[in-house]
Amino acid sequence: xxxxxxxxxxxxxxxxxxxxxxxxxxxxxxxxxxxxxxxxxxxxxxxxxxxxxxxxxxxxxxxxxxxxxxxxxxxxxxxxxxxxxxxxxxxxxxxxxxxxxxxxxxxxxxxxxxxxxxxxxxxxxxxxxxxxxxxxxxxxxxxxxxxxxxxxxxxxxxxxxxxxxxxxxxxxxxxxxxxxxxxxxxxxxxxxxxxxxxxxxxxxxxxxxxxxxxxxxxxxxxxxxxxxxxxxxxxxxxxxxxxxxxxxxxxxxxxxxxxxxxxxxxxxxxxxxxxxxxxxxxxxxxxxxxxxxxxxxxxxxxxxxxxxxxxxxxxxxxxxxxxxxxxxxxxxxxxxxxxx
Numbered sequence: 222x223x224x225x226x227x228x229x230x231x232x233x234x235x236x237x238x239x240x241x242x243x244x245x246x247x248x249x250x251x252x253x254x255x256x257x258x259x260x261x262x263x264x265x266x267x268x269x270x271x272x273x274x275x276x277x278x279x280x281x282x283x284x285x286x287x288x289x290x291x292x293x294x295x296x297x298x299x300x301x302x303x304x305x306x307x308x309x310x311x312x313x314x315x316x317x318x319x320x321x322x323x324x325x326x327x328x329x330x331x332x333x334x335x336x337x338x339x340x341x342x343x344x345x346x347x348x349x350x351x352x353x354x355x356x357x358x359x360x361x362x363x364x365x366x367x368x369x370x371x372x373x374x375x376x377x378x379x380x381x382x383x384x385x386x387x388x389x390x391x392x393x394x395x396x397x398x399x400x401x402x403x404x405x406x407x408x409x410x411x412x413x414x415x416x417x418x419x420x421x422x423x424x425x426x427x428x429x430x431x432x433x434x435x436x437x438x439x440x441x442x443x444x445x446x447x448x449x450x451x452x453x454x455x456x457x458x459x460x461x462x463x464x465x466x467x468x469x470x471x472x473x474x475x476x477x478x479x480x481x482x483x484x485x486x487x488x489x490x491x492x493x494x495x496x497x498x499x500x501x502x503x504x505x506x507x508x509x510x511x512x513x514x515x516x517x518x519x520x521x522x523x524x525x526x527x528x529x530x531x532x533x534x535x536x537x538x539x540x541x542x543x544x545x546x547x548x549x550x551x552x553x554x555x556x557x558x559x560x561x
Contacts, residue, residue: 228259235250235276235329238329241318242309242331244268245266250262255524256525258278259275262334270333272333275329277327279326285374287330288317291330293367293430295308302362303356303360304447305335305450306332309331316331317330335441336441337442338441339437339438340442347480350467350481350484351483352487353487354464354485354488354490357460358490359492360431367430375456375457376457378433378454379418379423379458383512383515384411384415390520391515391518391519393538398536399535399539406546407539407542409542413549414508418504421501421504429457431458431459431462431463434454434455435449436469438451461501462508464502465508467484472510473537473541485499503548506541507545
């Protein structure tokens with residue numbers, strides 16, 4: 222699918238739809254990103270500003286799920302909760318269009334263009350993560366107080382959907398270059414994650430509607446201002462999972478502890494957060510990392526998966542899992558000694 226022929230085929234499908242957004246046939250359609258979905262920048266000399274078109278992958282989000290994402294985005298942008306791209310209506314007032322790609326229907330949505338660049342992954346992220354923490358808290362507060370539309374439906378990111386028998390992003394057991402003894406280790410990790418998440422629970426103060434993919438690729442920095450884009454994976458999960466998603470693909474970096482401290486500082490400037498919730502962050506980091514390991518294996522043809530090193534990423538996951546389990550064992554041993 223990820224080839225020049227595919228891109229040109231999608232462009233042809235888009236050309237038929239452009240007039241429904243009032244875009245002229247003089248517009249230039251340029252591919253921006255190709256991962257799960259295909260995202261295009263459309264520049265029309267007859268329009269004052271460019272727009273973004275997202276072509277959805279088939280067999281993932283249903284029409285109602287896409288409409289629900291746009292409902293939340295509209296509510297967020299209208300309330301000034303966060304700087305995010307507002308959905309753009311078609312001439313007939315609808316938000317979702319579609320075209321046939323062979324025998325597959327591909328949904329298409331449009332967003333306003335936001336200026337900015339993806340943040341760089343280095344120690345300079347600390348200040349930005351304090352801002353991101355505050356943004357995350359505002360998103361969580363909004364979700365807690367927003368009345369969901371009657372038709373609202375989005376996926377949930379729980380143990381079962383992420384790491385269970387029918388995972389949304391594929392099985393981590395298919396991880397590239399995963400040795401049998403390493404699979405056993407990750408099995409141990411799964412057992413711990415499952416129990417800890419069950420014990421933590423899904424009460425309203427910790428679980429709700431979240432962005433679920435606040436990684437660097439979905440952030441834009443423009444003149445010191447931070448915007449959040451790509452709500453395609455938004456759904457129901459634990460609030461602290463948003464931090465784990467924010468450090469996606471960089472979990473092994475030495476500065477992660479500093480990013481976490483900055484994120485928590487920003488978060489607590491907006492919303493109270495107990496020590497119980499903070500203590501779950503390492504668990505969510507491993508939960509997300511194992512989910513990403515499955516994604517890299519099932520999407521190994523994508524540039525993102527290749528950039529993180531495929532088998533190298535698997536070995537990093539094993540290393541993180543071992544460190545997490547070792548630390549947990551030390552904590553449990555110290556607790557036993559204190560009780561003795």
